[in-house]
Amino acid sequence: MTAELAVAYHECRQLAAVHGRTYFLATRLLSAERRPAVHALYAFARTVDDIVDHADAIELANTPDPAATAYHVQDCAELLDRIEKQLRSRLEGNPLPDQIGEQRHRVLLAVADTIERYDIAHQHFWTFMDAMRMDIVGTPQHRNRYATMDELREYMRGSAAAIGLQLLPILGTVVPVAEAEPAAAALGEAFQLTNFLRDIAEDLDRGRVYLPADELAAFGVDHDLLVHCHRRGHTDQRVRRALAHLIAINRDIYRAADRGIDLLEPRVRPAIRTASTLYAGILDQIEHSDYAVFRGRAVVPRRRRLRVAAVEFGTAALRGPR
Structure with a gap:
C-alpha cells in the first residue's frame, strides 16, 4: 500500500x-x-x-x-x-x-x-x-413523501440495501455471494427503517417524512398530526399505535436479515450480530421511552453497547479460530 x-x-x-x-x-x-x-x-x-x-x-x-x-x-x-x-x-x-x-x-x-x-x-x-x-x-428524482411501504423500499434499495450489498464481498460468505445478498440487503433496510423511526422529528425539520403514508393512515395519522406532535414535543396515542406497528414490521426485517448471518464467514459473524443487536436495540429504547420520538433521540446506552460487543467477542473467542 x-x-x-x-x-x-x-x-x-x-x-x-x-x-x-x-x-x-x-x-x-x-x-x-x-x-x-x-x-x-x-x-x-x-x-x-x-x-x-x-x-x-x-x-x-x-x-x-x-x-x-x-x-x-x-x-x-x-x-x-x-x-x-x-x-x-x-x-x-x-x-x-x-x-x-x-x-x-x-x-x-x-x-x-x-x-x-x-x-x-x-x-x-x-x-x-x-x-x-x-x-x-x-x-428530477426528488421525493420527500412516500405513499406506501413499496415506495419507501424503492428508496431504501439505494440508500440502505445497496450498502449491505457493498459490504458483502468484504465480509466474505460460505455460500455463493448471490445466495447471501437478500439477507444483506434486508439488514441494510432494517438499519435504515430504524433510523427513520428514531429520527422522525429531525426529518420533519427537513421537510421529509420517511414513513409510508398508508401505514400511518391506518391509525389515523397524517403529516399534520406528526407536525403537531413535533411542535408540542408529545406523541399522540394514534402515533404511538402507528409506531408500534412499524416497529413490528422493522423487527420482521431484522429477523429475515439475521437468518443470513450464518451465511457469512464465521470470523465476521460476531461483528454483524453486534451491529444488528445494537441497532435493533434502538427500537427497544423507543418503546421504553413510550414512543417519545419528538422529545429526543433514542440511543442505546454505552454500557449496553459495550456489553453486547463483549458477549459476541467472548463467544467467538470460545469457539476458537476457524
Whole structure:
C-alpha cells in the first residue's frame, strides 16, 4: 500500500470513529485486514450524505432570494454528479483530479481501492447515488413523501440495501455471494427503517417524512398530526399505535436479515450480530421511552453497547479460530 493510500484509509477510519459510533464499535470485531475497507465504505456514504445535509441546510435557511437558494442547492446536486463521475473515472484507471477537496479526494481514493480489491459490483454505488439525489430538492428524482411501504423500499434499495450489498464481498460468505445478498440487503433496510423511526422529528425539520403514508393512515395519522406532535414535543396515542406497528414490521426485517448471518464467514459473524443487536436495540429504547420520538433521540446506552460487543467477542473467542 502506498503512503498516499495509507493516509486515505486513515482519514476514512477517523470519519467512522467520529460519526458512526455503533458502526465503528462493530468493526472492531472484524479482522484487521477487513476494517479499512469497511471504514472506506462508511466514509464514502458519509461524504455523500453530508452533501445532501448541506443542501437541506440551504433549503431551510429561507434566504430572501429564492433564486440564490435554488442555485446553491443545485451546486450540491452538481457536486454529487461530480463525485460519481470521478469515482467512475477512477475505476476506469484514471487518476483523481484535485478539484473536490482534500478529504473527498482521500475518501474516493480509499473507496476506489476497496471496490477494486474486493471486486464489489460498481452498480451498488450508482444505485446509492441515485437514492441520495432523491433527497435533494430540484433534482428530477426528488421525493420527500412516500405513499406506501413499496415506495419507501424503492428508496431504501439505494440508500440502505445497496450498502449491505457493498459490504458483502468484504465480509466474505460460505455460500455463493448471490445466495447471501437478500439477507444483506434486508439488514441494510432494517438499519435504515430504524433510523427513520428514531429520527422522525429531525426529518420533519427537513421537510421529509420517511414513513409510508398508508401505514400511518391506518391509525389515523397524517403529516399534520406528526407536525403537531413535533411542535408540542408529545406523541399522540394514534402515533404511538402507528409506531408500534412499524416497529413490528422493522423487527420482521431484522429477523429475515439475521437468518443470513450464518451465511457469512464465521470470523465476521460476531461483528454483524453486534451491529444488528445494537441497532435493533434502538427500537427497544423507543418503546421504553413510550414512543417519545419528538422529545429526543433514542440511543442505546454505552454500557449496553459495550456489553453486547463483549458477549459476541467472548463467544467467538470460545469457539476458537476457524
